[in-house]
Amino acid sequence: MVSKEDVAHIATIADIGVDESELELFTDQFNAILDYFDVLDSVPVGGDAAPLRANVFRDDEVVPSLPHDEVLMNATDPEDGFIRAPRVI
Amino acid sequence: MGSRYSFAHSDPHNAFITICREAEYGEGPLSGIPVAVKDNISTAGIETTCGSNILKGYIPPYDAHVITLLRSAGAAIVGKTNMDEFGMGTTTETSAFGPTLNPADPTRAPGGSSGGSAAAVASGMVPMALGTDTGGSVRCPASFCGVVGLKPTYGRVSRYGLIAYANSMEQIGPLAENVRDCALLYSVIAGHDPRDGTSLDLPAPAPLKPEIAGKRIGVPAEFFGEGVDPAVASAVRSGIDRLEGLGAEIISCSMPSMQYALAAYYVTSMSEASSNLGRYDGVRYGTAPDFVRSWHDAYSHIRKTGFGEEVRRRILLGSFALSAGYQGKYYAKAQAARQMVRNDFARLFKTVDMLAGPTMPCVALPLGETSDPLSMYLADILTVPANLAGVPALSVPCGTAHNLPVGLQLIGQHGAEDEILSAALAFEEGSA
Amino acid sequence: MTVIIGLEIHCQLNTKTKLFCGCSTDYRDDGPNTHVCPVCLGLPGTLPVLNKQAVLYALKVAKALHCEVPAYSEFARKNYFYPDLPKAFQITQYDKPLALGGYIDIEAEAGGEKRVELTRIHMEEDPGRLVHKGSGDRGRYTLVDYNRSGVPLIEIVTEPQLSSPKEARRFLNKLRATLEYLGIYDSEREGSLRVDANISIKGYERVEVKNITSYKGVEKALTFEITRQKGMIRRNATIVRETRHYQEARGVTTSARSKEMEHDYRYFPEPDLAPLEVSSWVEEIPLPELPDARRDRFMQQYGLSLNHARTLTGDLKLAEFFEEVASDMPEIAAPWTADILLGELNYRDMPVTKVPVPHYRALLLEVKKGSVTDTSAVEVMRLILNQVMEGQQPEMPGEIIARLGLSKEKGDSIVDTVASVLKEHEAAVADHRAGKAGAINFLVGQVMKATRGRADPKEIAKIIADLLKD
Numbered sequence: 001m002v003s004k005e006d007v008a009h010i011a012t013i014a015d016i017g018v019d020e021s022e023l024e025l026f027t028d029q030f031n032a033i034l035d036y037f038d039v040l041d042s043v044p045v046g047g048d049a050a051p052l053r054a055n056v057f058r059d060d061e062v063v064p065s066l067p068h069d070e071v072l073m074n075a076t077d078p079e080d081g082f083i084r085a086p087r088v089i
Numbered sequence: 090m091g092s093r094y095s096f097a098h099s100d101p102h103n104a105f106i107t108i109c110r111e112a113e114y115g116e117g118p119l120s121g122i123p124v125a126v127k128d129n130i131s132t133a134g135i136e137t138t139c140g141s142n143i144l145k146g147y148i149p150p151y152d153a154h155v156i157t158l159l160r161s162a163g164a165a166i167v168g169k170t171n172m173d174e175f176g177m178g179t180t181t182e183t184s185a186f187g188p189t190l191n192p193a194d195p196t197r198a199p200g201g202s203s204g205g206s207a208a209a210v211a212s213g214m215v216p217m218a219l220g221t222d223t224g225g226s227v228r229c230p231a232s233f234c235g236v237v238g239l240k241p242t243y244g245r246v247s248r249y250g251l252i253a254y255a256n257s258m259e260q261i262g263p264l265a266e267n268v269r270d271c272a273l274l275y276s277v278i279a280g281h282d283p284r285d286g287t288s289l290d291l292p293a294p295a296p297l298k299p300e301i302a303g304k305r306i307g308v309p310a311e312f313f314g315e316g317v318d319p320a321v322a323s324a325v326r327s328g329i330d331r332l333e334g335l336g337a338e339i340i341s342c343s344m345p346s347m348q349y350a351l352a353a354y355y356v357t358s359m360s361e362a363s364s365n366l367g368r369y370d371g372v373r374y375g376t377a378p379d380f381v382r383s384w385h386d387a388y389s390h391i392r393k394t395g396f397g398e399e400v401r402r403r404i405l406l407g408s409f410a411l412s413a414g415y416q417g418k419y420y421a422k423a424q425a426a427r428q429m430v431r432n433d434f435a436r437l438f439k440t441v442d443m444l445a446g447p448t449m450p451c452v453a454l455p456l457g458e459t460s461d462p463l464s465m466y467l468a469d470i471l472t473v474p475a476n477l478a479g480v481p482a483l484s485v486p487c488g489t490a491h492n493l494p495v496g497l498q499l500i501g502q503h504g505a506e507d508e509i510l511s512a513a514l515a516f517e518e519g520s521a
Numbered sequence: 522m523t524v525i526i527g528l529e530i531h532c533q534l535n536t537k538t539k540l541f542c543g544c545s546t547d548y549r550d551d552g553p554n555t556h557v558c559p560v561c562l563g564l565p566g567t568l569p570v571l572n573k574q575a576v577l578y579a580l581k582v583a584k585a586l587h588c589e590v591p592a593y594s595e596f597a598r599k600n601y602f603y604p605d606l607p608k609a610f611q612i613t614q615y616d617k618p619l620a621l622g623g624y625i626d627i628e629a630e631a632g633g634e635k636r637v638e639l640t641r642i643h644m645e646e647d648p649g650r651l652v653h654k655g656s657g658d659r660g661r662y663t664l665v666d667y668n669r670s671g672v673p674l675i676e677i678v679t680e681p682q683l684s685s686p687k688e689a690r691r692f693l694n695k696l697r698a699t700l701e702y703l704g705i706y707d708s709e710r711e712g713s714l715r716v717d718a719n720i721s722i723k724g725y726e727r728v729e730v731k732n733i734t735s736y737k738g739v740e741k742a743l744t745f746e747i748t749r750q751k752g753m754i755r756r757n758a759t760i761v762r763e764t765r766h767y768q769e770a771r772g773v774t775t776s777a778r779s780k781e782m783e784h785d786y787r788y789f790p791e792p793d794l795a796p797l798e799v800s801s802w803v804e805e806i807p808l809p810e811l812p813d814a815r816r817d818r819f820m821q822q823y824g825l826s827l828n829h830a831r832t833l834t835g836d837l838k839l840a841e842f843f844e845e846v847a848s849d850m851p852e853i854a855a856p857w858t859a860d861i862l863l864g865e866l867n868y869r870d871m872p873v874t875k876v877p878v879p880h881y882r883a884l885l886l887e888v889k890k891g892s893v894t895d896t897s898a899v900e901v902m903r904l905i906l907n908q909v910m911e912g913q914q915p916e917m918p919g920e921i922i923a924r925l926g927l928s929k930e931k932g933d934s935i936v937d938t939v940a941s942v943l944k945e946h947e948a949a950v951a952d953h954r955a956g957k958a959g960a961i962n963f964l965v966g967q968v969m970k971a972t973r974g975r976a977d978p979k980e981i982a983k984i985i986a987d988l989l990k991d
Contacts, residue, residue, distance in 0.1 A: 002409075007405065010405050010408050010409045010412065011405060013408055013412060013785045013787075014363065014404055014405055014408035015385060015388055015389050015392065015602050016389060016392040016393060016396075016401055016404055016405065017389045017390055017392065017393030017394075018393070018401070018405075019393075022398075026402065026405065029402065029461075029462055029463070030405075030406065030409075032461075032463050033355075033406060033462065033463050033466070034406075036351075036352060036463060036466075037352045037355070037356060037410075037419060039348060039349060039352050040349060040352050040353065040356065040418070040419065040422035040423060040426055041418070041422070043349055043422045043425045043426045043429065044425070045421070045422070045425050046425060046428065052479070052795075053795050054593075054795050054796045054797060054798040055795065055797060055798055055799065056286040056287075056570070056571065056794070056795040057570070057571050057572070057573035057576070058283060058543070058570045058571065058572060058573065059572075059573060059574075060536050060537045060538050060572050060573065060574035060575070061537070061538065061543060062537055062538050062543055062544070062545045063538070063542070063543025063544070063558070065544045065545070065555065065556050065557055065558050066150060066151075066557060066558045066559065066562070068552075068554060068555055070150040071150075071554045071555075071557055071562065072554065073148065073150065074146075074147055074148060074150075074373060074374030074375070075372065075373055075374065076371070076372075076377035076378075076380075077380075079654075079664055080553070080664075081552045081553040081554055081555070081666075082553045082554065082652065082664035082665060082666055083372060083373055083554060083664070083665045083666075083667070084372070084380065084662055084663070084664060084665075085370070085372045085378070085384065085604035085651075085662065085663040085664070085665050086378050086379070086380050086382055086383060086384045086386075086387040086388075086604075086662060086663065087383050087384060087653070087655070087661035087662050087663055088383070088384040088603065088604065088651065088653070088663050089653060089661070129566075130566075131564075131565065131566040137565070139565070144565070147565070149559075149564065149565070149566070150559065150564070151559050151564070153566060248566075248568060249566065249567070249568055250566040250567075251566055252565040252566045253565070253566070256792040256793050257792035283570065284568060284570060285568050285570075285793075286568060286569065286570045286571065286793060286794055286795060287568075287792075287793060287795070360789060361789075361792060363600075363787070364598050364600050364609070364610050364787070364789070367600060367602060367608070367609025367610060368563050368565070368607060368608050368609045370602070370604065370609070372604055372665065373562055373563070373564070373607060374564065374565075380662055381659050384603070384604060384663070385602070388602055408787060411600075411787035411788075411789055412785050412787055413785050413787075416787075416789070420789060
């Protein structure tokens with residue numbers, strides 16, 4: 001069982017806004033879904049499977065970068081070639 | 090090069106998010122053929138939204154690999170089709186651009202998440218379209234709309250430019266009116282791409298010919314288990330009888346790992362999605378953040394307002410499944426279960442050439458009916474095993490139930506698209 | 522109070538392209554966001570493809586530092602949200618890193634060698650760079666440059682086995698030299714080596730100090746932090762387990778807000794990248810001569826002292842310079858390079874590569890011939906270095922010596938000078954006769970002064986002794 005507080009905590013970790021009104025709905029739904037996921041409890045944990053493939057590489061060769069105007073074309077209010085973000089401090 | 094295709098259709102089923110009325114096309118195997126593309130596949134210069142408000146206005150500066158291939162095959166790309174937001178749904182109702190209506194019955198949903206692509210084909214707007222299939226998102230709407238849809242082997246089609254929902258399981262796949270067109274579109278998009286490190290380097294697809302006689306087809310009991318609509322089961326059993334009539338050998342078998350498949354699929358896809366969808370902060374593209382707020386505040390706010398409810402639910406559940414203290418119970422167990430599914434397929438494919446069963450346990454649902462997320466998830470039970478194991482699977486129309494289309498699902502071994510397409514063609518044309 | 526220090530060193534590998542895309546890593550002279558592509562910008566739909574050279578470089582480091590390379594390693598996503606991280610996760614390695622264990626031997630405080638063990642080495646991508654702008658609560662904003670985003674890094678993690686800031690500095694010098702010898706790192710690229718440190722006083726909580734962007738700042742940052750912790754213990758204050766940021770300009774560490782501690786990175790294997798199975802490659806990877814081997818060779822081949830050999834091999838460029846100028850006169854070149862030239866270079870913040878080899882060789886030959894005194898030779902060296910720094914074509918030592926009249930004064934020509942100095946300083950002469958140690962040094966110094974350093978002190982002392990005998 002997860003509580004409303006658990007869901008609120010996950011919302012903090014995931015940094016995604018959740019309204020008080022939604023918390024209740026999500027909590028009920030999560031309990032139903034997580035209850036269903038409990039079927040996995042009976043899965044035996046075995047050794048790791050051999051990977052399907054390994055060692056996929058590219059060579060260290062320069063490929064032209066994106067033209068500067070295309071880098072900025074989807075960004076809001078770029079400044080001096082920089083991309084603008086909200087303040088972090 | 091340089092010819093123009095005028096796309097004049099109206100879109101009564103809301104199959105498209107963006108329509109390109111004038112589309113250029115060139116020479117090649119798809120020359121002049123209008124092709125619709127799901128809106129989670131990046132198209133240079135054409136808005137690509139994934140059915141989400143958070144990506145409204147985003148114009149990719151690059152083409153997905155499959156788009157490059159389509160263009161060089163001469164196709165006319167006539168628009169971007171509607172979808173469940175970021176592929177998260179089984180009905181195309183979670184789209185921020187409104188639901189798509191099922192051409193077979195406009196009061197019903199087309200299935201999802203590639204519902205727009207299936208509806209565009211089923212309504213005759215285009216003969217073929219690209220969808221994507223993470224847990225059944227090509228096969229489900231193909232089944233519900235009465236068209237053919239293929240999910241290729243994981244790695245067979247480059248994912249470069251496919252906006253990720255669950256990287257380890259998804260593939261771009263063709264939807265078409267018939268098996269030949271489906272195979273034609275598949276033959277154009279299949280192939281190795283060095284920009285996708287999971288891309289496989291396999292021989293080109295073989296020319297298609299109907300072929301089913303002598304094939305051993307396994308029918309897992311679990312595909313007709315609890316929750317499968319008896320009318321659907323009956324239509325599919327008749328289909329399997331027809332396969333037998335065409336000379337196939339039908340073998341009953343069992344896939345015990347099916348009991349874990351759906352949970353394994355959802356835990357894995359939600360976990361990967363919670364990570365994939367973190368990048369939509371509005372800084373580099375998409376809906377701009379509120380610059381007056383501080384970073385975390387703006388970020389949390391844009392994710393609350395930009396994503397729909399189902400996407401937020403999956404981000405939260407995926408974050409939970411990966412979080413400290415729960416990763417062992419959820420994510421790690423899902424990977425172990427996934428290996429059991431792979432092992433089951435490997436075991437079965439030692440004795441059979443392919444598996445057959447229903448694509449979906451039900452027919453298309455009335456619009457607005459699925460409000461409970463868990464029951465929506467449960468509808469994916471028959472499609473997710475192929476995604477967990479990375480094997481190819483297709484859905485081909487197989488009669489009706491309740492006067493609505495039913496799909497027969499054929500699942501092949503890794504790299505065996507040609508084999509299941511040949512079987513589907515024989516089934517469709519009634520000749521072996 | 523026993524100090525316990527462990528280090529995490531991030532080193533940019535000098536591959537031509539980024540870790541997961543073909544963008545050039547040579548971005549430092551170009552404007553922001555000019556070395557980016559859909560992949561390193563994290564545009565929707567893009568996929569990483571691993572740069573093989575970066576793996577080879579990382580394996581080279583692992584081999585040189587005696588690590589074990591496991592049969593299987595993989596990349597993982599470290600999820601956190603910050604504008605410098607365009608995918609909202611950093612591709613790194615978590616529980617299956619490229620290399621485990623290993624060690625570096627350093628000069629111990631008490632002489633001899635100390636072995637510092639490593640925990641692991643893993644590969645990861647560098648985030649972008651942030652610039653903070655504006656003022657006031659609502660006016661502030663962030664500017665982002667993604668040119669650095671995706672540059673390959675290795676992170677080298679040590680066991681907590683360093684016991685002082687000085688030892689940490691020695692460790693980093695040795696590590697830096699090794700990385701340079703391996704040719705996988707460019708010390709002249711700004712920010713190419715960055716250090717985080719875990720510091721504790723035995724019996725108390727551990728503090729992580731981040732953001733030490735120059736390896737030279739490490740000793741200062743550690744010294745500050747240890748003083749702070751010891752002060753708290755003396756005042757009976759509680760040291761809390763926390764992350765602190767080093768403020769380079771002020772030389773202090775400040776507490777990072779506690780909110781940043783709430784991270785749950787939700788690591789999981791990166792589904793877009795195949796795992797690595799490269800342990801069998803290690804044997805094939807060639808290693809160049811490394812600092813310890815070169816040090817031992819310098820001692821054997823050139824007869825250098827341990828200290829000179831250690832100093833001269835502690836920097837690749839210096840070692841190469843020494844071999845270029847000194848192969849035929851190591852007994853002069855070693856002290857002159859290690860004891861004098863190096864100090865003059867540090868004083869000017871001048872790289873050894875800028876020292877003109879023919880000029881330096883010619884100067885050493887003058888010293889060897891005995892045509893100038895040591896004092897004059899240092900003067901000539903300073904002039905040449907200054908000329909180089911000012912962008913002039915440096916003069917040859919012979920020209921300078923002639924121009925300034927620095928030729929060593931010998932024999933008779935200085936006897937007169939000595940005699941007049943002795944006359945002027947009768948008190949000192951009396952002291953000397955009375956057997957006072959030190960008086961002779963004073964007198965020699967006065968003669969040196971009078972000859973402007975052109976006389977050899979040993980010769981002066983001999984002449985003084987001769988004159989006073991009479």
